[in-house]
Amino acid sequence: MKLDSPPDTNYAFGYRTPPESGSAINGHGETTKRRARHVFHNATGEKLSWEAMDDFFSYINAWGVVRHILANTWQLRRQDGPVASAKKDVIDPAAMAEAIKDKARELGAGLVGITGVTEGALYEGCEAPHATAICIGLPMIREEMEHVPHERAAVEVMRAYRVVSRIAIELSEHIRALGWPAKAYGNPNSTEILHIPLAINAGLGELGKHGSMISKEYGSNFRLAAVLTDLPLAYDEPVDIGVDDLCLTCRRCVIDCPPDAIHETKQWVRGEQKWYVDFDECIPYFVKTFGCAICIEVCPWSEPERGPGLSETLLAKRR
Numbered sequence: 001m002k003l004d005s006p007p008d009t010n011y012a013f014g015y016r017t018p019p020e021s022g023s024a025i026n027g028h029g030e031t032t033k034r035r036a037r038h039v040f041h042n043a044t045g046e047k048l049s050w051e052a053m054d055d056f057f058s059y060i061n062a063w064g065v066v067r068h069i070l071a072n073t074w075q076l077r078r079q080d081g082p083v084a085s086a087k088k089d090v091i092d093p094a095a096m097a098e099a100i101k102d103k104a105r106e107l108g109a110g111l112v113g114i115t116g117v118t119e120g121a122l123y124e125g126c127e128a129p130h131a132t133a134i135c136i137g138l139p140m141i142r143e144e145m146e147h148v149p150h151e152r153a154a155v156e157v158m159r160a161y162r163v164v165s166r167i168a169i170e171l172s173e174h175i176r177a178l179g180w181p182a183k184a185y186g187n188p189n190s191t192e193i194l195h196i197p198l199a200i201n202a203g204l205g206e207l208g209k210h211g212s213m214i215s216k217e218y219g220s221n222f223r224l225a226a227v228l229t230d231l232p233l234a235y236d237e238p239v240d241i242g243v244d245d246l247c248l249t250c251r252r253c254v255i256d257c258p259p260d261a262i263h264e265t266k267q268w269v270r271g272e273q274k275w276y277v278d279f280d281e282c283i284p285y286f287v288k289t290f291g292c293a294i295c296i297e298v299c300p301w302s303e304p305e306r307g308p309g310l311s312e313t314l315l316a317k318r319r
Helices: 022-026 051-059 063-078 093-107 151-177 195-201 243-247 252-256 279-288 294-298 307-318
Strands: 111-116 132-139 182-185 222-229 267-269 272-274
Touching: 022 279, 051 279, 063 151, 093 111, 093 132, 093 151, 111 195, 132 151, 132 195, 151 182, 151 222, 195 222, 243 307, 252 294
Parallel strands: none
Antiparallel strands: 111 132, 132 222, 182 222, 267 272
């Protein structure tokens, strides 16, 4: 994908007194495991070091973005609710898992997988209300995302978040109607859970060099939501589609990142070596450009219909 005149990295805003490094908050360079801390896009109400930048990002958003945020906020009033008194017995968790996935696809999901909620998928100080996560992915409209890093693409991002949130909400309502508790997580601002670790464990894809998910079907051109529940469901396994085989040598996202925020090699982050994006370099540009998203759209995996063949070729070379 060819970029259309990305803005430069000169900013008309900044901190008089710089806050604590966002990368430090994220645990960059730490070799000991710990939970993640909230740093940006936070919906818990706690005071954060980067709150002023986050607030500024909200203030300058275009109306096309804001209207999807408002619509999603309104529909999320249904993310949790009363559970039917008659509980459906689950004799076969595998069969129930397939039925739930079919329902998610019927509601519009492009990707769906199931996993347990792990320690690494919870923010510091937070607990999950239920033990199982149903992870949902929704592809964005590629023709709209080709306009990154400008306003038109930002509108599409928030539209996708609103729609995938609606899918999660309706799936949670379906599960509660079966007599089992379920809560939808469709707020793109962080709450109790981290969506990417859950989605990786649920088999939706792998982590890419740009710090975002890569799926075989859509590359990184999709958004996530989840439903947490106690409904007995069989779990999926993580997948290996060959992402590291490409990311170790590909430099597309590194070259096209205006603030040079993407590391060439994996980094230690909270006790794990993984792909990581420098928060302190990324976020000012992210704020200036309505959420940027350059890296996920220039990724070769995100080219429509390219992913399955790319995965097959990479895995064949490995063999």
